[in-house]
Amino acid sequence: MPICYNGINDSYTMGDTMIEIYLLEQFVAFAKYGTLLRAAEELHISQPALSRSMKKIEEQLGVQIFHRQNSKVSLNETGRLAADYAARVLQADREMIEMVTVFDRSQRTISIGSCAPFPLQEIIPVLQDNMIGMAITSEIIDEDERLVTGLKNRIYQLVILNEKAEHDDIFCQRYIDEKLYVTLPQSHPLAERASVSFDDLKDTRILVSAGVGFWMNVCRKNMPEDNLLIQKNHDAMGELIEASSLPFFNSDCMMERGYMPPDRIAVPIIDSEAKATYYIACLSEDKRKYSSVFNAVRGNIIRENF
């Protein structure tokens, strides 16, 4: 218990007033630029205004933070400390705005992750119809595991998987099947076949779009790497298909929806790996929220089954 003699009577009118953000902004700017003139220019205010503000903040702190002499103002040691802390306050203010904005946006956004591109084509319009006013973000990820993790971490609200997810906290519904075809020029030796296997295609160079999700894994596993002509650019892919006679992959789903360039023959691939069954999943607790989506999709399945 220290005993205190001769305490300076600096404890007069100490205001319990907080110091406003605009003052701290100006103060931090002064600390950064060194002179009132420079700082005032940067702040787009007049020099006298800044001068007054600095007086005010000093008065509100109740402590000397400036060293004034020779018509120069500078921070003293206490002032430098104050500037550090002031910067933290501004940071906290910015962080608040940032966090609130991001959170609000996340509240108005449905993120959907899919293992393949086709289901997205189908489901995004469904979401737009059923979740009115929501922004929709989609992403293609080639591993179910990452999708499931993303779902649990609430990075995704909906995911399209390759395998049925069997977790207590995840609601998972079968969605649709997709069968892989290879699209050949009429002149191609295999074009007459009723079906082919990956083995039949082992000497054929085939165009593959980069954004096909898990299908890329299937291709890499079943085809020689050198025969895969991977196109990152979607437009370039389209042009290549039009301009060349190179084979490319297609699927029953895509063809049903009218995607079939002229003068090509689509031949189904019989390998079991050339068939995918998609599942759509969300967190169990969100099941109600997306029920209309699941219902719309179930209707879709029934149609498929006919």
Add this chain to the structure above:
Amino acid sequence: MPICYNGINDSYTMGDTMIEIYLLEQFVAFAKYGTLLRAAEELHISQPALSRSMKKIEEQLGVQIFHRQNSKVSLNETGRLAADYAARVLQADREMIEMVTVFDRSQRTISIGSCAPFPLQEIIPVLQDNMIGMAITSEIIDEDERLVTGLKNRIYQLVILNEKAEHDDIFCQRYIDEKLYVTLPQSHPLAERASVSFDDLKDTRILVSAGVGFWMNVCRKNMPEDNLLIQKNHDAMGELIEASSLPFFNSDCMMERGYMPPDRIAVPIIDSEAKATYYIACLSEDKRKYSSVFNAVRGNIIRENF
């Protein structure tokens, strides 16, 4: 890289304006008290003023944070998040003021730690004369080690030690000697003696003031615990000395400065432990700052040596 469809165009005029502290204070108060009326009362402002402020903060955030229905306002989920972050901003603001105030005060305060009370009596007036405008805080600590640590940690700017401190970063100067006396009533068997030892006093009950620093350790070591009548209260000690004829400890320094109740006889104690040599020390780097103090104290020593 998520692709974003159908982004709601909520990105209009978004101001880069920070949100002022007074708004955050009002907002946090509303979050705390639940209704505008309650919060307005607590804030000592009118309800309409608060209502407008809440509108303003919502507009500045550019995001809905309130749920309004049935002439009730409440926070929505985003609002609760915002309130949490707003509280942090206020905390940062308060912390800034607190830190700056404390630092400033520490700049204007000399803390002195001493192993015994007498040197403080001497040195505090010296400090008041030489360090004009500074507040002086003093503390009695009975272990040199803690004093030295406190000096290095800048808890103390000056310390009075029992032993010379031999550290590179500490400047240490011999200060003054103090010899312990026992003050006895004239009727006491030992009162006639030219000197006594602690051993002579082993059957004597003696008053000891609690705030004597290291002297207490000396007493405890050399006297039976039961014979020490320890007084925590300084006034009570004075009264006991006046009213009773109990022996108590005194010293040459104290007596030279006129501290000697009537009708007592002071007998010196000859044990080596009954003599103390004080040293005054500061950090080497502060030597210049306190040079006037050290000089004043050296004059003191010279006087003593004559």
Add this chain to the structure above:
DNA sequence: GTCGATTACGTATTACGTAACAATT
């Protein structure tokens, strides 16, 4: 004279209170 800061004064903004009103309970 230039640069940097302050003082003085007028103005525009704005945060506030009062009063009236609207909507539920």
Add this chain to the structure above:
DNA sequence: AATTGTTACGTAATACGTAATCGAC
């Protein structure tokens, strides 16, 4: 009727800009 929030309007506080002034290099 009582409680709670909003709208309308006038006022007081205040943050700002312009112009003038001071001081040092």
